[in-house]
Amino acid sequence: MRVWHVTDTYAPTLGGIEIHVAELARRQQAAGDQVRVVTLTPDDGSIPPGATGGVDVHRLGAPEHAGLPVLGHERLRGLTSELRRLLAEGRPDVLHVHASVVSPLAAAAVRVASADGVPALVTVHSMWEGCGPLPWLARHGLGLPHARVVWSAVSRVAADALAPVVAPSPVHVLPNAVDPAAWAGVAGAVHVAPLHLVAVMRLTRVKRAVPLAEVLAEVREIVPDDVPLRATVAGDGPARGRMEQRLGRLGADWVSLPGAADRAGIRRLLAGADVFVAPAHRESFGIAALEARASGVPVVAPACSGVTEFVSHGVDGLLGDGDHDLARQIARLCVDDALRARIRWHNLVTPIAHDWERARRGAEDLYAVARQRDAALERSR
Known part of the structure; x- marks a missing residue:
């Protein structure tokens, strides 16, 4: 199958969407699909040769769009034209469009797929609830309810937030994934005092860096x-300075902010962690939390977040x-050694369900839905 992933951002940018798309594309290529990634992110020369696993990466990044509004009409028209030129060279069997809250390339891909009859699956990787008027402007401006695409989101919580915006179209759940073998047993050792609370996150307003300081206090x-x-x-x-100031005012000198960690650094952190904290209310899934859960570390998160896709209370x-x-739930794990040990043991001996084979098969199933739907629409014309 010829699969094109369309994503506004991609490697060398690193984040939840970028990591997920790169690994899914690599797994599909290894399974025999012909995979291309289309993105706006330029190559800064930091990507090692062969790192994409044979996946073709086409970087649009046209400079003539740089000064235009992110979701302006001229920008969308320009990106739509570029996608059409690219599709004229050889159409894929399916477009897999990856969208966040503001994604001009994804918006252009939805337009092209709908107008030109290209089977398309759209996966929304963000929470479209609490984003003000943006989702509703997209609903009306882009005609999302009438788009000839199949909709999905990375968790049930995210799907429920998306559903009103694209209604009456149904929204499927297509969860993110990690490699269980890379994390299994990382947190197997029993630790000595002090108890170690760990969070791995971007220090931003959406991830709730400053409120986390108050929760920890x-x-x-x-x-x-x-x-x-x-x-x-x-x-x-960008919220690092404000978080440091808040921790200082709270006298929380027991909290350290060492900066970003690579994969090996995260493994070391989780190996010494007693509790993992994922504080974001609008977390659509939570890959870092899933890595912690796969490692064996008990996870504490808001009951309204996408972490509930793989963490049961x-x-x-x-x-x-x-x-x-x-804060009360974190404290409960800190003082209840038996509860913490029981959850830790469960996480160590119970493999996670959200692995890459499941993610690949799930995407493949929804590609079939998109192709069948497109074929049915063509027959009805």
Whole structure:
């Protein structure tokens, strides 16, 4: 099958969408598909030769669009024309479009697929709830309810947020994935005091870096003084300075911000972690949390986030309703050694369901839905 992944951002940019698309494309190529990635992200020369696993990467990145509004009419028209020129060279069997909240290339791909009859699956990797008017402007401006595409999101929570915007079209769930073998047993050792709380995240407003500082300070207030704690928040981003200031005002010198960590660094962190904290309410899935769960670490997250796709309360971790309850759940794991040990053991001996083979098969199933739908529409004309 000829599969084109259309994504606004891609390697060398690193984030949840970019990592997911790259690995899914590589797995599909290894399984015998002919895979191309179409993106706006330029190559800065940092990608090693052969790193794509044979996947063809076509980088549009036309400079004439640089000064135009992100979702402006002229920008969309230009990107639509470029995609059509590319498709004229040889159409794929299916377009797999990956969208966030603001994704001009994805928007152009939806337009092209709908107008030109290219079977397409759109996967939304963000929460389209609480984003103000943007999703509704896209609904009306791009005609999303009438688009000839199949819709999916990376978790049930994200799908429920997307559903009103694309109604009456149904929204499927196509979860993200990690490689279980890369993380299994990482957190197998029993640790000595102090208890180590770990978060791996971009330090941004959406990921709730500053509120995390307040949650951690509240944990320290709840947990008795004779239970020593330390916390590591690995990551970087525009909210780092504000988080440092808030931690300073709260006197939380037991929390460290070492900056971004590579994969080996994250493995080392998880090997020494007792609790993993994922504080974002609008987390559409939570790959870092899934890596922690696959490693064996108990996960604490908001009950409204996409982390609930793989964390059940009291089984894989604990879920909180709001920040005060999140702090209370973290503190509960800190003081209840038996509960923490039970969840840790469950996570160590119970493999995660969200692996790459499941993700590849899930995408393949929805490609078939998109192709069947497109064929049915053509027959009805």
